[in-house]
Amino acid sequence: MVRLAALLLLAGAPLVAQQQDPVLANALQAHRDGDLDAAVTGYRDYLTRHPDNFEIRSNLGAVLSHQGRFEEAIVEYKAALKQAPSNPGIVTNLALAYYKSRDVVAAARELSSIRPLVPNSQQITMLLADCWLQMGEYGKVIDLLGPKAKSNPNDLAVAYLLGTALVRAKRVDEGQRVLNQIFEKGDSAEGRLLLGSAKMNQADFAGALQDLTKAVELNGKLPSVNATHGQALMATGDTAGAAVAFRKELALNPAHFEANLNLAVILKQDQEYAEALTLLDRALKIRPGDLGVRYQVGTIYLAENRIEDALRELEACVKEAPNFTEAHVSLATVYYRLKRKADGDRERAIVQKLNDEAQANQPKGEVIRK
DSSP: OOOOOOOOOOOSHHHHHHTTOHHHHHHHHHHHHTOHHHHHHHHHHHHHHOTTOHHHHHHHHHHHHHTTOHHHHHHHHHHHHHHSTTOHHHHHHHHHHHHHTTOHHHHHHHHHHHGGGSTTOHHHHHHHHHHHHHHTOHHHHHHHHHHHHHHOTTOHHHHHHHHHHHHHTTOHHHHHHHHHHHHTTOSOHHHHHHHHHHHHHTTOHHHHHHHHHHHHHHOTTSTTHHHHHHHHHHHTTOHHHHHHHHHHHHHHOTTOHHHHHHHHHHHHHTTOHHHHHHHHHHHHHHSTTOHHHHHHHHHHHHHTTOHHHHHHHHHHHHHHOTTOHHHHHHHHHHHHHTTOHHHHHHHHHHHHHHHHHHHHTSOOOOOOOO
16 A cells, blocks of 8 residues: 655745744644644634635645544645645645545546646655556556556565556456566565465466465455455355455455445345445445446345335446346346336346357357367
């Protein structure tokens, strides 16, 4: 995971004002001394009289962010940017506030907007790559970090993010070449995680589980290690163990997309619908419009007998993805409950057609010749 930079404490104009305004002077000193509550009070008092001082407003955002009050910090950073549009320091801090609040989509948007102004910033580049990786934008990560890996092949942080993106994009051979730098350092959680991920992509679930179990033993706090371990457990039939693994991942990173989605699927099976919907809502904030998440939402509505809500979600799914067999199956059930037999029969016919096509496209076994 990218190490977040220290929060910005702006100098310059505020230091001049310190000699002229005792309230501001006290707030700045409280900020430096770590007395954050006093700093917030002082900054807000000063800003009631000087609302256009974007530097002090940014300082207030920094203090609020440091206290974990990210929504309030975001408000202050946005207000500061109205006075100083595209200020690199303020945009970076705004992105960090979004990132720490687990809104990686908003963080990526801000980082993308500022990166052309500071193209050589390692912090912004790596933070943006990590956001895109969480969003499933693997191609963007590859395009962003590919040149950096060539110019600095010994940067293991770049190798890890780039190699992970390549493996998840099913470009396993390329990913393996990039990741050799990590493997050469000996057995590591990073190496085991990536080997396990590659085996998952090849449907070697038992082999993946061995590597991922070892990865968790080596470093259970490595980003994505618990989630990927949970996927392997789920694929090998241990849903109870998978749920534990996904919860461990979410305790470290509440914005992990796969952990939210997969834990929601398990909870749906256990009829824990309220918590499942909360997790799916979070997943949609990470990857807006994701079809798989919306399908799960629709099936939970169906299970809760919220038929009109289920109808809306599932009709949207099959409209967007006409070959989504499972969505057609669930939509047929909705139509039958609504006594719309003709529509239900139509969906069943579509399901039969899709199943026939899938069977016809299965690889034929080789003929054994004597």
